[in-house]
Ligand SMILES: Nc1ncnc2c1ncn2[C@@H]1O[C@H](COP(=O)(O)OP(=O)(O)O)[C@@H](O)[C@H]1O
């Protein structure tokens with residue numbers, strides 16, 4: 293079986309220019325470092341959760357991975373092909389486009405209200421495979437609808453005639469229609485009721501098992517990610533601060549930021565006293581120079597002098613877990629059990 297990564301990025305960056313440089317002096321530019329050196333592989337059939345608080349760069353990373361946005365630096369390979377310098381506009385027309393598909397956060401906003409369900413699902417197929425005959429197109433659309441358990445009579449309906457859960461399924465069917473190898477889902481269930489959320493999660497898990505599609509599931513809800521994903525990547529201010537197998541990371545979070553995130557989940561450890569770890573202070577600004585100190589400095593409960601003297605590297609623990617902290621595992625007040 294081919295287990296080579298579908299997508300592999302190293303030192304990936306996305307900086308937004310908030311203010312352009314003075315054309316005469318070349319100085320004065322203001323950059324926001326939304327994604328600031330992310331290294332990540334996703335392999336076939338894997339479900340990876342990407343978590344972190346609002347504004348840490350999850351959506352920007354998701355869009356750069358789907359090449360909907362150009363990166364500002366770093367290396368990126370899709371299917372072993374270097375696409376680091378391939379502009380988003382060129383990528384949209386390349387044959388690699390169908391490998392990676394994005395499902396957006398709010399289906400109400402991302403589905404064109406003027407299209408019926410058939411045309412919504414057919415749209416990416418028409419763009420990527422314009423040579424398809426009408427019958428072949430219909431066959432693909434119907435198969436995509438079936439893969440998300442959407443009855444065929446829904447194909448003639450419009451978005452306003454659908455429930456939230458049905459719209460979410462149309463969003464997934466649209467992405468699945470071109471047979472992607474990786475679905476990037478940006479908070480796909482955050483607009484849904486809890487019960488509907490569960491059916492959509494089940495559906496995604498079935499798609500992964502049955503069709504072998506890998507998932508990158510972006511969420512700020514750790515409980516949701518835990519249900520679906522076997523590996524978790526934690527982001528803070530544009531960087532990965534920790535990653536590892538879901539259960540290991542939940543059981544023994546190494547990074548103080550992950551510890552704080554997990555301690556905020558009320559029902560995490562039944563019967564155990566979970567002490568809430570509060571991060572005081574304000575996050576550092578993503579604007580301007582970064583990299584001269586740990587990003588959590590100023591908020592970190594285990595901070596020491598070294599943390600403000602340079603930024604820790606992401607340290608690999610036998611290729612299983614990674615952590616970016618000088619003093620990992622320092623705060624184990626909450627670790628219980630074996
Ligand atoms: N188009 C943009 N222009 C400027 N700044 C942006 C843009 N998109 C996102 N940002 C900024 O990038 C950072 C990361 O945002 P985002 O990726 O949306 O985070 P998340 O999805 O984790 O909430 C935030 O500081 C946000 O304000």
Ligand SMILES: [Mg+2]
Pocket residue numbers: 350351352
């Ligand atoms: Mg977001």
